[in-house]
Amino acid sequence: MAPQTLPHILSFLLLSFSIFSKLGTTTESTASSIAFTTLGRSRYFFDLFFLPTSQNPEEPVAETQLTDGFSVNYNGFFPSLSSSLLSSLLSSSPPSSMDALLYVSERNGSSNIYLDLFVPAKGGGSFLLPARLQFPLLRQSSHLSRVSMKDKPALAGDDLIYVSTHEPSSSPRRSWAAVYSTHLATGQTRRLTPYGVSDFSPAVSPSGNWTAVASSGARGWSGEVEELKVGIFVFRTADGSGRTLVVDHGGWPCWADESTLYFHRQSSDGWWSIYRAKISIGIGVSLVSVDRITPPGFHAFTPAVSAAAPKLIAVATRRSSSQFRHIELIEVGDGGITYVEVTRPVRPNSHHFNPFFSPDASRVGYHRCRGRSNGGSPPLLLESIKSLAPEAFSLFRIDGSFPSFSHDGKRIAFVGLPGVFVVNSDGSDGRREIFSGNAFPTAWDWKREGVIYTSHGPDFATESTNVDIISITLHDDDAKSQPSIKKLTSGGKNNAFPSPSPDGKWVVFRSGRSGHKNLYIMDALEGEAAGLQHLTDGPWSDTMCNWSPDGEWIAFASDRDNPGSGSFAIYMVHPNGTGLRKVVHSGEGGRTNHPWFSPNSKSLVFTSDYAGVSAEPISNPHHYQPYGDIFIANIDGSNIQRLTHNSYEDGTPTWTPLFLEPTDVAESLQGSARCNFDDCHWLNIKGEVTESLHGKSC
Numbered sequence: 171m172a173p174q175t176l177p178h179i180l181s182f183l184l185l186s187f188s189i190f191s192k193l194g195t196t197t198e199s200t201a202s203s204i205a206f207t208t209l210g211r212s213r214y215f216f217d218l219f220f221l222p223t224s225q226n227p228e229e230p231v232a233e234t235q236l237t238d239g240f241s242v243n244y245n246g247f248f249p250s251l252s253s254s255l256l257s258s259l260l261s262s263s264p265p266s267s268m269d270a271l272l273y274v275s276e277r278n279g280s281s282n283i284y285l286d287l288f289v290p291a292k293g294g295g296s297f298l299l300p301a302r303l304q305f306p307l308l309r310q311s312s313h314l315s316r317v318s319m320k321d322k323p324a325l326a327g328d329d330l331i332y333v334s335t336h337e338p339s340s341s342p343r344r345s346w347a348a349v350y351s352t353h354l355a356t357g358q359t360r361r362l363t364p365y366g367v368s369d370f371s372p373a374v375s376p377s378g379n380w381t382a383v384a385s386s387g388a389r390g391w392s393g394e395v396e397e398l399k400v401g402i403f404v405f406r407t408a409d410g411s412g413r414t415l416v417v418d419h420g421g422w423p424c425w426a427d428e429s430t431l432y433f434h435r436q437s438s439d440g441w442w443s444i445y446r447a448k449i450s451i452g453i454g455v456s457l458v459s460v461d462r463i464t465p466p467g468f469h470a471f472t473p474a475v476s477a478a479a480p481k482l483i484a485v486a487t488r489r490s491s492s493q494f495r496h497i498e499l500i501e502v503g504d505g506g507i508t509y510v511e512v513t514r515p516v517r518p519n520s521h522h523f524n525p526f527f528s529p530d531a532s533r534v535g536y537h538r539c540r541g542r543s544n545g546g547s548p549p550l551l552l553e554s555i556k557s558l559a560p561e562a563f564s565l566f567r568i569d570g571s572f573p574s575f576s577h578d579g580k581r582i583a584f585v586g587l588p589g590v591f592v593v594n595s596d597g598s599d600g601r602r603e604i605f606s607g608n609a610f611p612t613a614w615d616w617k618r619e620g621v622i623y624t625s626h627g628p629d630f631a632t633e634s635t636n637v638d639i640i641s642i643t644l645h646d647d648d649a650k651s652q653p654s655i656k657k658l659t660s661g662g663k664n665n666a667f668p669s670p671s672p673d674g675k676w677v678v679f680r681s682g683r684s685g686h687k688n689l690y691i692m693d694a695l696e697g698e699a700a701g702l703q704h705l706t707d708g709p710w711s712d713t714m715c716n717w718s719p720d721g722e723w724i725a726f727a728s729d730r731d732n733p734g735s736g737s738f739a740i741y742m743v744h745p746n747g748t749g750l751r752k753v754v755h756s757g758e759g760g761r762t763n764h765p766w767f768s769p770n771s772k773s774l775v776f777t778s779d780y781a782g783v784s785a786e787p788i789s790n791p792h793h794y795q796p797y798g799d800i801f802i803a804n805i806d807g808s809n810i811q812r813l814t815h816n817s818y819e820d821g822t823p824t825w826t827p828l829f830l831e832p833t834d835v836a837e838s839l840q841g842s843a844r845c846n847f848d849d850c851h852w853l854n855i856k857g858e859v860t861e862s863l864h865g866k867s868c
C-alpha cells in the first residue's frame with residue numbers, strides 16, 4: 171500500500187522539526203548511549219487474536235492471530251469503517267466486505283496506533299489482503315511524533331480517539347496520559363482532556379457522541395499501584411465539552427447503549443467486579459443507578475460490550491481454579507447471569523488481556539503473549555528505543571537489571587537477580603555468568619580492565635542484612651579461568667551499591683553499619699580494611715550512589731526529607747563531604763532513584779514517578795511499581811526531560827560515552843522461556859499465590 175493514498179495524513183511526515191534538537195551537545199564526539207531495564211518486558215511480546223463468541227467449550231476452534239507476530243501488539247479494537255474512510259484509505263474501490271482492526275503497536279522503538287484491513291474468509295475466519303495493509307495513524311505532525319505512548323484506540327465516525335502522553339503534565343507525579351481525537355482524513359488533532367487532568371481507558375458510545383474515561387479528575391495520583399483512584403467521566407467526543415463525573419469509583423468503562431455503561435472496580439469485599447451504571451443524557455449528564463453485576467468469589471475486570479449484543483459482556487477473570495487470566499463472556503439475562511469460558515478451553519496456561527468485540531458481536535478479540543509457535547524474533551539483548559535527542563544519545567532497553575558498560579563500551583555487565591552476567595555490547599558470544607549468587611548493581615573499575623564491583627546478598631533488605639561488596643576480576647587472557655572474587659567489606663551490614671572513583675583509587679558505597687543506610691568511601695583495592703571515610707551521616711537512608719566521571723561529585727538517592735516514608739529524592743555531595751545539595755525530587759511522597767552521571771558529568775539519568783502511571787495497572791501484566799520512567803536533568807536540577815513513555819516499570823539506567831548505533835541487538839544465546847511472567851500479584855487468590863518469576867528492578 172503506497173503511503174500517498176493518505177495524502178493529508180502523511181504529508182505531515184515531512185515535518186520532522188524537533189524541539190529537542192538543542193538538548194545537550196550534539197557533536198559526534200560527545201554522542202553517547204543510555205541503557206535501562208524494563209521489568210520483564212524483554213521476555214514477552216504480545217499479539218492480538220480472536221475467537222468466535224459462539225465457541226463450544228467441548229470442541230474449541232483454534233484462535234485466529236490478527237497481528238504480525240513480530241512487533242509488540244496490544245489493546246485492540248474492531249472498528250466499523252465508514253465507506254468514505256475506506257475509500258480514502260484504499261486507492262481502489264473497497265471490497266464489499268472488509269474487516270478492520272485498530273491496535274497499539276510498539277515497533278522500531280516507539281508506540282503508534284495501526285489500522286489493519288482484512289477481507290473476511292468464507293469459513294468465518296479472516297485472511298489478509300495479499301499484502302497486509304497497515305496504516306500507522308499518528309506519525310503525521312511534529313508534536314504527535316514526539317516520543318510518547320499511544321494507547322486504547324477507538325473510532326468515532328472518522329475520528330480516532332486514543333490516549334497519548336506527548337504533552338507534559340502541569341505538575342510532578344501527575345500522569346501525562348490524556349485523550350485526543352485525530353480526524354483521519356485531515357490529521358487535525360484535538361485534546362479532549364482538560365489541561366491539569368489525566369484520563370485513561372477511553373470508550374466511545376455507540377452513536378459516537380459521547381466518550382467515557384477513567385480519570386482521577388483534580389485529585390491527581392497519590393502513588394497507588396494496584397487500583398488507581400479513578401472515577402468515570404463522560405464528555406462530548408466532538409470537543410470534550412459537557413464533562414461530567416458519573417461514577418465516583420470505577421475504571422475501564424464501555425458502552426452497551428447510549429445510557430448504559432459497564433465498568434470495573436474493586437468492591438469493598440476485595441473482589442474486582444463488573445458494575446453497570448445507568449445514566450441519563452439530557453441537558454446535562456446524570457447518574458440514574460449503579461448495580462454490581464458479578465458476585466464475590468472471583469475477580470472480573472476490563473469489560474467490553476457491543477451494541478449488537480448489549481447483554482453480552484466480555485471480561486477478563488481470575489478464578490481460584492486457574493492461575494491465569496482468562497477471557498469469559500457474561501450474559502446478563504432476566505433469570506440471572508451465565509458465564510462462558512472463551513480462552514481457557516483453547517489455551518489454559520496463558521494470560522489473556524483486555525477483550526473487545528467485533529461490531530456484530532460474533533468475535534471476541536484479546537491479546538496474549540506469543541510463544542515460540544508464532545515464530546517472530548529472538549529476544550533482544552538491546553532494544554533500540556526512540557531517543558528524544560538522537561544526535562546526543564541513543565537509548566536502549568536491555569534484557570537485564572542494573573546494567574553498566576565497560577569503559578571501552580565493548581562489554582556490558584548486568585544482574586539477573588540472581589547472577590552477574592557479562593555480554594559483548596554487539597551481542598556476539600552470548601551472556602557469560604561471572605557470579606552465581608544474588609548480587610546488585612554493577613560498576614566497572616575505570617583503570618583496571620575487567621574489574622566489576624557489585625554487592626552480594628539480598629536486595630531490598632534492612633540495615634543489618636548480610637550484604638557485602640565484592641570485586642569480580644575477569645581473566646580474559648585465559649578463557650577457561652574463573653573470575654576471581656575479592657570481598658571488600660566485612661560484617662555484612664548491608665554494604666551495597668559500590669561506585670568507583672575515576673582515578674581508580676576509591677569506592678563509594680552505602681552501608682547500614684551505623685543502624686542507618688549512609689554513604690562511605692573505601693580503598694578500591696584493599697577495601698574497608700585499608701581505611702574508611704564516613705561521607706554522609708543521619709537517621710535516614712542514603713543509597714544508589716554514583717561517582718561522576720570528572721571525580722567532583724557523588725550523586726545518590728535519599729529519603730532524608732521524610733525518613734522511612736519510601737519517598738526518595740536525588741542529592742549530590744563532593745567526595746570530601748562538602749557541597750551537599752538536592753538535585754531533583756518528584757514531589758511529596760515521590761520516588762526518584764538510580765542516578766547515573768552523563769559522560770560529561772553535567773547531567774544525570776534517573777528513574778522517577780515524575781510522570782505518574784500511564785495506564786490502569788490492571789490492564790497490564792505484573793509490575794511492582796507500574797510508574798517508573800527514565801528521565802534526565804542537569805545536575806542543578808533544571809531541564810528535566812522524560813526519556814521513556816510506557817505503562818511498564820522502567821529503572822536502573824546507565825550512561826556510557828560510547829555511541830551505540832540505534833539498532834536492535836539480538837541475543838546470540840537465546841534466553842530462557844519467554845511468556846513466563848506473572849499476572850498482577852495482587853490478583854492472586856489466596857492459596858494460589860504464584861512465586862514471582864522475575865526479580866524486582868530497583
Ligand SMILES: *[C@@H]1O[C@H](CO)[C@@H](O)[C@H](O)[C@H]1NC(C)=O
Pocket residue numbers: 241277278
Ligand atoms: C523498522 O526499521 C527497520 C530499519 O529501518 C525497517 O527495515 C523495518 O521495516 C521497520 N519495521 C517496521 C515494523 O516498521
Ligand SMILES: *[C@@H]1O[C@H](CO)[C@@H](O)[C@H](O)[C@H]1NC(C)=O
Pocket residue numbers: 377379428
Ligand atoms: C448524536 O449527535 C447528533 C448530532 O448532534 C444527533 O443528531 C444525534 O441524535 C445524536 N445521537 C444520539 C444517539 O444521541
Ligand SMILES: *[C@@H]1O[C@H](CO)[C@@H](O)[C@H](O)[C@H]1NC(C)=O
Pocket residue numbers: 722744745746747748
Ligand atoms: C571539597 O571538594 C570540592 C570539589 O573538589 C572543592 O571545590 C572544595 O574546595 C573541597 N573543600 C575542602 C574543604 O577541601
